[in-house]
Amino acid sequence: MRIFCLLFALLNTAWAQPNIIFILTDDMSWTGTSVQLDPTVADSKSDFYLTPNIERLAAQGMVFSAAYAPGPMCTPSRAALLTGKTPAELRMTTPGGGRAMDYHKLLSANFIRDLPSSETTVAEALQEVGYATAHFGKWHLGSSAPGGHGFDVHDGNTNNEGAGTQSESNPKDIFGITQRAIAFIEEQVQEQKPFYVQLSHYAVHTPIEALEGSKTQFAQMPSGSRHDGVDYAAMTWDLDMSVGRLLKRIAQLDLIDNTYIVLMSDNGAPSNPRQSFNRPLSGGKGSLYEGGIRVPLIVRGPDVIKGTFCTEPVSGCDLFPTFCEWAQVSLDDRAGSSLVPLLKLDRLAFKRTQAALLFHYPHYGQGPQQRPQSALIVGQYKLIKNWEDGSLELFNLKTDLEETDNLVMQLPEIAADLNAQLNERLAQVMAALPKTNPDYDPKSGWPRRRGRELMAR
Template sequence: MRNSNVLLALLWLISSQSYATERPNIVFMLADDQGWNGLSVAMHPNVTGSKGDVFHTPNLERLAAQGMRFSAGYAPASVCSPTRISLMTGKSPAALHWTKAAPPETGHKLIEPRNVKSISANETTIAELLKQAGYATAHYGKWHIGGGGPEKHGFDESDGDTGNENAYQFKDPNPVDIFGMAERTEAFMERNSKAKKPFFIQLSWNALHAAENANKATLAKYEKALNGENSKRIATAAITEDLDTGVGRVLASIEKLGLSGNTFVIYMADNGANTGKKVLNGGKGGMWEGGIRVPFIVRGPGVKPNSWCHTRVVGYDLYPTFCEWAGIKAASLPKGLEGGSIAGLLANDGRGDVKRVREELIFHFPHYQGDAPHSAIMLGDLKLLHFYEDHHDELYDLAQDISERRDLAAQRPDDVKKLRDRLEKYLASVDAQLPTPNPDYDPNKEPSGKRGDKKPNPKKDKKKPK
């Protein structure tokens, strides 16, 4: 596998040397609930366990061999809908007032704030800007941010105003519509290639939701390989491989249509997950690294094969990146964008910085789910987590402690104050929603656990973001 990946990387380098003068195509793939080490692709060259030991994703291995891996790539949120609206608008979930996907939990010490729960018509999406610039635009798969669906927000073609219910209705031989999405993608690319029109396609894969709907043959493979493991872990490994097969079909279509030399392919996840291998702390619903650090791979013209970038990037950096690739001038971008283009990193072998409106990265989750309400701020290698129930802070040096095991708050009070001040200033500047005291709180009736996302009821949840 290693030798074949090296050969593929060399072939890719040859084809990408002819960096086309026309505007590039963009194919953006967003996986659902996939942890940083949820692939058979290492996401850090020096971190043992940065790839899964049970997953088999050969197509993503090839994509990584042909492109750049971002070892510190972050989703804007630790849950799905806030990430999705952030990607569409280039703004943080805190600024958008949409910071949770699941319903609020009650009975705790604090009351969770309300969420917007639908993308506003006043927001300028990345699809609208690209469409205005002459791109054909398509969105396939899970939308989950309301507002009338993708075609109300700049997409020429879509699967409609879908939510999690889309995952559960598709089974073998088309698990969670993976292969149907790949087919529609190929058809869209072919039509627009013939019309000589650049295209932007977002594939918001339903996987890893409804993992039990993986193809029967793939499930059987992992039932044998993981004999004795729980059924959820087996199903997750199976649907991960089915998703990788779908990714491979899209990549094969790009190659078949002769578009590889002028098409950027981006792969990331909407939030982290606890993969069972505790390299990172936490998981979905928390601002620990396990909840927000995700697989992040980019292949395209001018990107050095099998390269690495260790600069911190976040999902909403893609908005200005896509605009730069499309030739959209900075003066034409909407106000309030928080991301910075990563095009320079990709063109410079991963070296450099991302120029954003502020130096720090902030993640805001004033809710109960993976933990009590909290926010996080990163500046350089330092990361501060602030918890709202008792207002305590924790400080970690991610360069030395990626697993967030050694709290430095007591040893470095000046850094705690500096980061806490920046966090509070930012949250106030975007009028971020905060939890409030629960006047009816009874510690004797505190819920025993945090529910988080539940399996959706297709009839109840259809077309309603959660």
């Protein structure tokens, strides 16, 4: 009888629904931590910022070297992360703005600001199988609040700033978000209930805020050749310290063996020397070049192979089916594909629902690289379509991470094939496309008018 009880207990533990913690950073560059995200690229980590706790998380799990945010801006990515659908399919392709000026050749495509209530979020899917769900921090998905999309506990409808919870000892609510998440986790442990909690940090988005002690620490350190922003480094350090507090409490609660922790950024960092240079990646936030969409992704969990790297291109859309597989939730087809085989180093078992990763930003932004574009990644090749003139850019990311060598002329068949795939995918999801601007005046000049456009936003 004792043997039977022991076997039953072991099986029950094996079948138990795991806990899931999702840490979403804001505007964190691929090179924005001290974790080397690609073992073959020395500059895939910062030469100034320090993130020892994220390093520890990476050492205990898997690092994805070619992970992509679903979009180059926050709202599209956040909607896609929650639903497993691309921004193109959701028609949530920009946070707003993008009003056409007379020096724009195109009118920005139509878009929606509010996450539709008809869309099933990962929180709602997990609620259906008994999970307690919580969202702390930045929401930025329109007029609705997290409570209308499956979250039992949340901070409300927040945007780029918190609801008055910041202070000198809690800059950008970094430590408040973590403490509220810990309190939620402790409550679920008491109730013996599986949980999904999303910590959507305001850091490292501007404005740059950090503890004074952290600023002093980095002011005394030698600058790096790529990164040298003292306050930005301090803010990154504070974020890392909050991650450390969370990891420590998870260990104290004896949850390590049944808890997955995922850390990702919503998009790349702005291409701004006062913040976080994206080099060796080109471009930045708001563009579909690598600096705008390639981001950190680290996963730790019970069956994740520790200390490993995955070079397979993956997307934030893949997290929805991954979380659902962990929670034993059946779901319909999504743009994303479960990462579970990759996390077990079973690459042959990894099958994409869609063969290519799709990106769609049919808008103008705040710089010359932030213009209407769509992109497709298939294996080592990436195609960018510029909607202003229909021109194509083809890059081999395996040999040209900086996207300096356009291969359209050298590899016309590959370019044509990827362009056909791109057009087919956009038509399949009924993506909104930009249209000709009838008021376009090439003599008005972009640089001279840019200041007025930004003021209008």
